[in-house]
């Protein structure tokens with residue numbers, strides 16, 4: 001039912017996007033932001049009292065090369081949260097993402113997701129853990145020899161889902177990201193923004209509780225980036241927790257969501273409705 | 289259901305991967321084919337040798353113990369019964385002097401000698417058929433110690449020849465096993481490398497599969513199937529080449545070297561087919577299994 005309501009919402013948004021230019025980005029965003037804030041206040045304020053979806057407890061990460069990428073990270077992400085991870089290049093954002101999807105293990109400390117400690121998870125459980133997450137990357141990671149439909153269906157095929165279910169789910173996901181009609185196109189014939197939409201469709205086609213995105217707008221122009229961000233907001237409004245590492249200052253500053261700033265492997269700041277840079281100008285200087 | 293879908297996925301991608309890396313796939317098929325041809329030749333030579341050996345064995349596992357003329361019949365009978373009761377012995381037959389002479393005269397090879405025969409110079413004998421070739425020596429020793437044996441010409445046992453044959457077949461067996469294991473190792477390495485190339489070509493797909501939650505064996509499956517496919521195709525080619533060339537080679541050989549009883553044995557083809565196809569599939573599976581365990585990890 002949420003989905004139906006949101007599809008309507010998406011149509012309105014697409015109508016809006018037609019007349020959309022980079023120039024009035026800020027003005028429109030502010031308006032949209034205000035309305036989103038309203039809905040959020042009404043129904044979707046993250047409940048910090050509920051069990052956290054993600055929690056980092058004294059997490060350290062040192063790569064084999066000796067690089068100390070993370071130092072004593074403590075972080076709680078409640079269910080339904082929308083969180084930006086910001087910070088200068090090399091701060092450790094991607095490292096946190098890699099730890100979250102258990103591509104890497106912490107050197108010290110524990111990470112819990114849904115009450116399960118990732119470090120204790122057996123290798124054979126790992127795939128089933130990853131099926132509960134949706135992942136989006138800067139470089140889209142689409143398979144060039146598969147069509148849009150097949151790329152989105154890929155996740156479900158890997159999960160061994162039946163064709164009938166794949167069909168309806170993919171149709172829904174493709175529709176959600178606004179690519180209906182492009183199912184048979186190959187990624188090479190899509191724009192960057194469209195490719196990222198395909199990747200997002202693939203990330204949400206199995207209805208994950210948690211979306212993790214590492215610089216999803218990094219390769220996109222501001223207007224497209226903003227459109228992609230709308231998708232994430234919508235997914236979050238459906239109830240999925242979103243963790244997003246980003247360098248997109250404009251968007252972070254406009255949305256005023258939770259911002260966790262990482263600097264040299266440590267949490268420098270954690271604001272519930274923050275900006276890309278700290279308000280104090282001295283930390284702006286330091287962050288650059 | 290899910291297993292079936294996964295199998296279909298694996299088969300599809302194995303097939304795609306085989307064609308996508310056609311050059312590497314074909315190189316692997318050709319190498320494995322050559323190896324399986326060698327293995328097949330090894331099997332055929334082994335079979336031919338055992339055929340020949342069986343022929344000799346039939347002759348050699350029968351020995352006769354010559355009896356001194358003055359031995360009382362009761363002694364002969366008791367020794368015959370003793371031999372007959374021995375588990376290593378299949379049958380014992382007493383041949384009297386007269387019968388021995390009749391046998392000798394009946395043989396056309398002895399035609400020239402028959403004129404020179406005066407009286408009956410032949411011994412009466414016990415014809416013993418032994419179950420295992422290797423037991424002939426023991427029976428021979430037993431016969432030599434029997435008081436009734438003809439001391440001038442005790443038995444017709446040719447110990448040297450028998451032990452040589454046994455040794456030769458043992459050595460051939462060992463050489464065959466050594467050759468086979470070398471071939472196995474080489475082909476496993478070849479398949480491993482093919483799989484490594486295939487894994488490299490599909491690294492992006494593998495990365496995405498892992499990220500969207502594919503199980504390790506879901507990712508590995510297509511490669512193992514590709515390996516088995518390579519092995520089976522190679523086995524089929526090797527088998528047809530061998531089957532085509534087996535009869536002419538045998539007839540050529542038996543025409544040239546007549547004293548060795550080698551013959552075309554069509555019943556061996558089915559066992560050769562089974563061995564090669566099974567061997568090809570197993571080599572492919574083993575090579576790709578080792579390959580994916582090394583190169584595809586979550």
Ligand SMILES: Nc1ncnc2c1ncn2[C@@H]1O[C@H](COP(=O)(O)OP(=O)(O)OP(=O)(O)O)[C@@H](O)[C@H]1O
Pocket residue numbers: 063064065067068069087088089090091092093094095096
């Ligand atoms: N696989 C790795 N092996 C060794 N060192 C690594 C590895 N990945 C990252 N690092 C190092 O860890 C530190 C943190 O890297 P990370 O990729 O997490 O930064 P980031 O915040 O994502 O940067 P960016 O904004 O540029 O993406 C850097 O110093 C980087 O060089």
Ligand SMILES: [Mg+2]
Pocket residue numbers: 093094095214
């Ligand atoms: Mg990064």
